[in-house]
Amino acid sequence: MNAVVVRATPESVPQLVASATGLFAEDGGRRDPYLDVAWPRREGAAYFADLVRRDDSLCLLAFSAAGSAIGHLIGRIRRPDPLRPDAVVGVLESLRVDPAHRETGVATALTEEFFAWARKSGANQASVTAYATNESAIGFYRGRGFAPFELTLHAPI
Numbered sequence: 001m002n003a004v005v006v007r008a009t010p011e012s013v014p015q016l017v018a019s020a021t022g023l024f025a026e027d028g029g030r031r032d033p034y035l036d037v038a039w040p041r042r043e044g045a046a047y048f049a050d051l052v053r054r055d056d057s058l059c060l061l062a063f064s065a066a067g068s069a070i071g072h073l074i075g076r077i078r079r080p081d082p083l084r085p086d087a088v089v090g091v092l093e094s095l096r097v098d099p100a101h102r103e104t105g106v107a108t109a110l111t112e113e114f115f116a117w118a119r120k121s122g123a124n125q126a127s128v129t130a131y132a133t134n135e136s137a138i139g140f141y142r143g144r145g146f147a148p149f150e151l152t153l154h155a156p157i
């Protein structure tokens with residue numbers, strides 16, 4: 001892999017917004033007719049500006065050797081759940097790699113950084129949600145130790 005992974009700063013919020021915009025368009029935008037694909041452009045700057053400052057969140061960017069942002073990962077520690085008092089869950093909220101840089105280990109490097117951060121933050125479980133039709137993402141996550149746990153089913157009504 002010829003990329004470096006760094007913590008995003010307030011100055012790099014526009015790069016997070018751009019990568020999240022690409023993710024919404026490619027993933028949810030093609031799989032969920034109700035997804036608001038304009039959300040990152042409209043709300044992303046404020047959302048990520050808050051996240052990069054929080055201790056319970058992880059905002060990572062991957063940069064190519066040429067210095068351009070080629071991927072991102074957002075992680076969070078879920079609020080305590082009284083129904084699962086002993087679980088501390090690190091949530092992998094968002095992950096994307098630029099198409100031109102896929103299959104070179106960039107997402108693997110981002111995810112390893114996420115696992116290390118989640119462990120350091122006290123998490124004893126990691127969780128991620130993917131669209132059921134996103135086979136490459138599900139294949140990627142399975143290869144990194146995730147296995148299906150719950151299943152959400154939708155019906156049009």
Ligand SMILES: CC(C)(COP(=O)(O)OP(=O)(O)OC[C@H]1O[C@@H](n2cnc3c(N)ncnc32)[C@H](O)[C@@H]1OP(=O)(O)O)[C@@H](O)C(=O)NCCC(=O)NCCS
Pocket residue numbers: 023026027095096097098101102103104105106107108109129130131134135136137138139140143
């Ligand atoms: C999923 C994604 C983040 C992977 O990024 P990447 O940088 O190409 O991933 P890496 O190069 O680190 O690793 C690729 C791994 O995924 C595996 N993979 C890719 N497509 C797969 C598929 N259809 N089925 C099974 N495994 C697959 C590869 O075999 C490889 O695994 P290996 O290293 O064990 O051989 C990238 O494809 C992406 O950004 N997709 C669009 C956005 C998206 O779907 N994000 C996830 C939303 S939940």
